[in-house]
Amino acid sequence: MxxxxxxxxxxxxxxxxxxxxxxWRFGAVPPRPLTAPVDDRHAxxxxxxxxxxxxxxxxLMASGLLPDVERGxxxxxxxxxxxxxxxxxxxxxxxxxxxxxxxxALRGD
Numbered sequence: 001m002x003x004x005x006x007x008x009x010x011x012x013x014x015x016x017x018x019x020x021x022x023x024w025r026f027g028a029v030p031p032r033p034l035t036a037p038v039d040d041r042h043a044x045x046x047x048x049x050x051x052x053x054x055x056x057x058x059x060l061m062a063s064g065l066l067p068d069v070e071r072g073x074x075x076x077x078x079x080x081x082x083x084x085x086x087x088x089x090x091x092x093x094x095x096x097x098x099x100x101x102x103x104x105a106l107r108g109d
């Protein structure tokens with residue numbers, strides 16, 4: 001959920017937009033320490049369609065890259081997904097949100 005919060009001195013309000021309907025995509029990057037640069041999306045080699053809300057193993061299964069967790073070595077293959085860092089992104093239009101005259105912020109929930 002993306003929220004635009006405004007406070008104009010006279011009124012306060014929150015306008016909300018659900019992000020689950022946006023066209024999400026996800027991609028893997030090599031694991032990095034927490035002290036590494038935050039935005040390493042340029043390292044994603046292949047972006048694939050994603051479902052949000054969801055999780056990376058479900059998106060990998062939907063893309064045909066992971067077997068069912070209950071088949072063969074599915075548990076081990078699902079665990080290997082944790083050995084990578086993952087990016088999820090979507091473009092979101094904020095045009096319908098009015099620009100309040102006052103303090104405003106965007107917040108992801």
